[in-house]
Amino acid sequence: MDKHTQLPARLYDIRKRVEAFAHEYGLDFFDTVFEVLGFDEINMVAAYGGFPNRYPHWRFGMEYERLAKGYEYGLSKIYEMVINNDPSYAYLLESNMDVDQKLVMAHVFGHVDFFKNNFMFRHTNRKMMDQMANHATRVRRYQDKLGVEMVEDFIDRALSVENLIDYQSPYVKRRPDHGDAEGEEQRQVAKGFKTDREYMREYINPPAFMAAQQKKLDEDAARKKKFPERPERDVLLFLLENAPLERWEHDVLSIVREEAYYFAPQGQTKIMNEGWATYWHSKIMTEKALDASEIIDYADHHSGTLATHPGQLNPYKLGVELWRDIEDRWNKGRFGKEYDECDSFVERKHWDKKLGLGRGKIFEVRKHYNDVTFIDEFLTLEFCLEQRLFTFGYNEKHQRWEIMERDFKKVKEKLLHMLTNFGQPVIAVEDGNFENRGELYLVHKHDGVDLKLDYARDTLRNVQSLWRRPVNLHSKVEGRGTLFRFDGKEHSDRRAEL
Numbered sequence: 270m271d272k273h274t275q276l277p278a279r280l281y282d283i284r285k286r287v288e289a290f291a292h293e294y295g296l297d298f299f300d301t302v303f304e305v306l307g308f309d310e311i312n313m314v315a316a317y318g319g320f321p322n323r324y325p326h327w328r329f330g331m332e333y334e335r336l337a338k339g340y341e342y343g344l345s346k347i348y349e350m351v352i353n354n355d356p357s358y359a360y361l362l363e364s365n366m367d368v369d370q371k372l373v374m375a376h377v378f379g380h381v382d383f384f385k386n387n388f389m390f391r392h393t394n395r396k397m398m399d400q401m402a403n404h405a406t407r408v409r410r411y412q413d414k415l416g417v418e419m420v421e422d423f424i425d426r427a428l429s430v431e432n433l434i435d436y437q438s439p440y441v442k443r444r445p446d447h448g449d450a451e452g453e454e455q456r457q458v459a460k461g462f463k464t465d466r467e468y469m470r471e472y473i474n475p476p477a478f479m480a481a482q483q484k485k486l487d488e489d490a491a492r493k494k495k496f497p498e499r500p501e502r503d504v505l506l507f508l509l510e511n512a513p514l515e516r517w518e519h520d521v522l523s524i525v526r527e528e529a530y531y532f533a534p535q536g537q538t539k540i541m542n543e544g545w546a547t548y549w550h551s552k553i554m555t556e557k558a559l560d561a562s563e564i565i566d567y568a569d570h571h572s573g574t575l576a577t578h579p580g581q582l583n584p585y586k587l588g589v590e591l592w593r594d595i596e597d598r599w600n601k602g603r604f605g606k607e608y609d610e611c612d613s614f615v616e617r618k619h620w621d622k623k624l625g626l627g628r629g630k631i632f633e634v635r636k637h638y639n640d641v642t643f644i645d646e647f648l649t650l651e652f653c654l655e656q657r658l659f660t661f662g663y664n665e666k667h668q669r670w671e672i673m674e675r676d677f678k679k680v681k682e683k684l685l686h687m688l689t690n691f692g693q694p695v696i697a698v699e700d701g702n703f704e705n706r707g708e709l710y711l712v713h714k715h716d717g718v719d720l721k722l723d724y725a726r727d728t729l730r731n732v733q734s735l736w737r738r739p740v741n742l743h744s745k746v747e748g749r750g751t752l753f754r755f756d757g758k759e760h761s762d763r764r765a766e767l
């Protein structure tokens with residue numbers, strides 16, 4: 270039986286039409302399975318991150334309550350949800366009007382095209398629906414054996430440090446391969462006593478003596494060798510490899526880490542991905558799929574998606590406008606040396622070489638960029654002025670929030686800082702045997718923003734519970750180097766420069 274025929278006949282026909290339109294525009298996506306759910310069911314699936322079967326944990330119940338209350342009081346409503354999987358799964362809200370179902374389907378096909386083709390998703394598990402169910406089975410088995418409270422307590426601690434991974438590791442090789450030639454060349458070899466007479470060498474340097482000398486050299490080198498050899502950005506991997514975890518703890522921590530890496534590309538491409546899906550649902554709906562009677566409802570719901578609220582960045586709005594700007598610039602030839610060197614504002618504003626390269630360019634960009642490189646490359650001064658972008662902050666003197674900067678460079682820097690590493694602090698393991706006491710030494714790569722000290726201390730507490738030995742964290746507070754320490758019982762800190 271065709272899995273798509275599980276849809277009601279009316280929605281099945283809509284799906285076939287919208288899918289055909291998406292293919293006409295050149296979108297390339299995995300087979301996509303749509304399921305129709307009631308609001309209660311869709312809130313439950315959303316609480317699990319879009320997966321109908323996931324390991325049990327209280328935070329999913331909290332998320333369900335939040336979503337259910339939002340729907341009940343008319344504060345929020347889930348229109349679409351789609352899973353990066355092959356085949357992809359997407360959910361339709363049963364009570365939606367047909368125009369909404371068309372919009373959601375067009376939006377979903379845009380997302381799935383992005384999942385399939387963007388380089389950030391190439392390393393993700395395309396069978397994660399099955400893997401999540403496998404994770405759930407393993408966690409439930411531990412809960413049955415050890416008790417729910419013990420396992421949930423460990424998951425709490427693991428989830429609190431799930432962002433301490435190396436988001437770039439799937440794309441950047443940081444570790445040398447095992448047995449790499451460079452490591453072999455650096456090994457010191459015992460030479461023994463010198464002799465010019467070859468036949469005397471074995472008597473002067475007997476094998477047992479040479480083996481003992483070599484062992485001593487290796488032990489000395491091991492003591493001097495840095496552990497890890499290079500700063501390790503993937504703190505969870507370091508803990509999995511070196512912390513004295515029980516087998517079930519190791520397995521649960523590996524589940525948390527695997528799921529963190531699966532979801533990471535979605536956070537790293539939020540603006541691009543939502544903008545891409547919005548671009549295509551807008552084009553499909555306005556040029557192909559809309560009936561005359563649906564225009565008002567579509568305009569109302571589409572405008573709600575792109576609405577900008579005070580103090581919030583709307584990734585749908587910024588993303589779609591930037592995609593449209595790229596297409597327009599490459600259609601008109603507003604790029605390259607000649608355009609960049611033109612210093613006439615009027616001439617630049619009316620520049621149009623009629624190249625028609627826009628559609629090809631946006632498909633190329635969709636494949637090779639993430640949010641940071643997308644904003645860095647394509648956010649221009651003209652775009653910033655047209656969209657009236659600015660930074661804001663709290664004015665202590667006047668006790669109110671105000672616009673702080675409209676300067677293009679400052680706005681772009683602020684936006685890039687928000688997107689780099691999700692705006693989270695970069696922390697790496699510098700030493701697994703700090704001061705030769707078996708303590709863990711972490712270093713915060715300070716980027717001008719101090720750590721939130723309550724968060725830092727909670728993180729130290731949770732990492733220490735995994736490492737089982739004292740944990741140290743070096744950072745800067747108000748410009749001065751500070752070493753934070755948690756020994757399992759109490760926190761301490763002292764001034765210390767790197």
